Amino acid sequence: MSAAIPVPRDCWYAPAASSEVGRELVPVRAAGLPVVLYRTESGAVVALEDRCAHRAYPLSAGELIGDTVRCGLCGFVYGPDGQCISVPTQPHVPYGARVASYPVQEADGLVWVWLGEPGRAGLHRIPDLPWLDDDGWSTVSGEEDVLASFLLLHENFADVTQVPFVAPDIAPSVLGSTPPPLEVVVSETSVSLHRDFPPAPLPEWQAEIVGCPPDAPYRTEQSGFFPSPAVWVDHWDAQAADGTWIRLRFTHLVTPIDESSSRLLWAVSRDFALGNRAVDQYLGGIFTDYYERVIDAMEIAQEVLEIDGPGPEVNVNADAVGLKVREIVDALLTAEGA
Amino acid sequence: MTETETRLREFESDLVVESYEVVAEDVVAVTLVHPQGEALPAWTPGAHIDLILTPEITRQYSLCGSPADAHRFTVGILNAPNSRGGSRHVHEAVSTGSVIRIRGPRNHFPLVASPRYVFIAGGIGVTPMLPMIAEAEAARAEWTLLYGGRSEASMAFIDQLRAYGDRVTLLPGNDVALMSAALDDRIGTPRPDTLVYTCGPEGLLGAVEARCASWPTGSLHLERFAAKATEGAVDTEFEVELARTGITITVPADRSIFDAVQDHGISVLGSCHEGVCGTCETVILGVDGEVDHRDSVLNDEEKASNESMMICVSRCRSGRLTLDL
DSSP states (O other), X not given: OOOOOOOOOSSEEEEEEGGGOSSSOEEEEETTEEEEXXXXXXXXXXXXXXXXXXXXXXXXXXXXXXXXXXXXXXXXXXXXXXXXXXXXXBSSOOTTOBOOEEOEEEETTEXXXXXXXXXXXXXXXXXXXXXXXXXXXXXXXXEEXXXXXXXXXXXXHHOTTTHHHHOTTTSOTHHHHOOOOEEEEEOSSOEEEEEEEEEEEOOXXXXXXXXXXXXXXXXXXXXXXXXXXXXXXXXXXXXXXXXXXXXXXXXXXXXXXXXXOEEEEEEXXXXXXXXXXXXXXXXXXXXXXXXXXXXXHHHHHHHHHHHHOOOOOOOOGGGHHHHHXXXXXXXXXXHHTO | OOOOOXXXXXXXXXXXXXXXXXXETTEEEEEEEOTTOXXXXXXXXXXXXXXXXXXXXXXXXXXXXXXXXXXXXXEEEEOOTTOOSHHHHHHHHOOTTOEEEEEEEEOSSOOOOOSEEEEEEEGGGGTTHHHHHHHHHHTTOEEEEEEEESOGGGOTTHHHHHTTGGGEEEEESOOHHHHHHHHHHHHSSXXXXXXEEEESOHHHHHHHHHHHTTSOTTOEEEEOSSOOOOOSOOOOOEEEEETTTTEEEEEOTTSOXXXXXXXXXXXXXXXXXXSSSOTTEEEEEEEEEEEEOOOSSSOXXXXXXXXXXXXXTOEEEEEEEEEOO
């Protein structure tokens, strides 16, 4: 029995941060495809199929010369459009000597790549994540290859029932005792959740950073968004008794590497204690540890699926979000004819 | 740990009419935007939204603009002579600047990737075909559109369709013999590499359905405007097990499953309450008895599979159902 969930390709994925792509060849895998990223001399990002058209060899193991890439094995040279422009052994380029060139966009400090039917790229949107690249926010982040499918990761982010169990130490104090109603809003391609928590003390780590008394009551609004299989975003906005807000954005960029593994780029952005290096370090430590726990849990779940196959699963009403995520992914795959 | 109450709903928003344009005799194209310019939910070709026109009148209209436009929903609305009030309301009471509440989008008519499409539209049924054609073009698929209507003056969007040249065939005049011959020509012989999409009046859909009976399973995709007539249906009481919630409820003869579930305080999605919009589609986990599918969304195969049902109209003839609620 196979646990593999096909990967949707008609989606903009963000396999790398803009800062990671420069005048060097950067190999990434996304949606089951090998991709090499680089910048041209004028600064535009290029995404090519990372496999020479001549023999099995990654272009990323070759050399970036000007705006072109030369294969490190056979010397075929490719332009940014994927067309082979010269081969070392003959004057003419053989017909069909080209690699795929994928549509690329940069937004909010991220490189977004489209691996589906190129003509349809313009019909799909890139989610807005302005806090990742805005002076009004400070961000700590990390990247990890996860041996679990993109869908397991999304179902985890969508599953509000897990938070008090996986991370009782960083969850808001009211989550375990008196969870407020869960508002779920769906559309054809998206799902969001929303909860308003009554005034309660902030989690210890947050009170420490804000510098408020540990028992100072904050009213918290939590929202979670699934705009596409590439992203899950959580907002945690807390308001003090005096009306001031402190906001957190948790961005999870999920790029399926293949059917059973994913690249997770997580970012925790805050609109308080801006530019404070000590706070960056403190938060970086807390959330590296948190995401390691999440990743461990997801890898265990993937292992169960791979060994024993998908089994019957019991759902509860609070699973409405995760089930809608599955429905959206299924619809995407159906529309792709997958 | 105490209970978490889950309240499920579709996206809803008050939108402003940015433009209201007469695009054919009795047809208007209405474009809606968010009053603060916020982005609207993404959708794909074949999707529709509800316009909540008055507390009593909610109607479904296909989106006919571009899915790439994050800020606009455009719908084409026919002022049907036999309108039940929805389209008449739009034609009489809506103008630029009006505020209309919308719900959705949702899609029960999705465009599946294929190298070749045959699109067949009757009258206002052309609206979902416009973004489908744009997507087929973008994906460099081969396609044709057969578009029938009362008269050229009554057929919306023909100017933009004419730009596609001979891939578009217009059949004005409501000529049944001509349409029948054109259908024989387009879909008389099954082609495994082709998907057929059709939307329009019941007569046209029936004619397309009949010709596609011999096509491979899954070739035909159709969308109905209005509920199929259910004749001689008898409503009886039955039981429904709600698996997620962990309770069993009785659905009285005079209540729908949808109503009975809501009566028990369980949040379910629904919109049209006549088996047309597909919002309340619910997974069937078990059947002891016979499901009485009465909707206009599922095709015969889907109904026979008993994998899901529209709980606003469909029932159980006897015994008990287990639903994923």
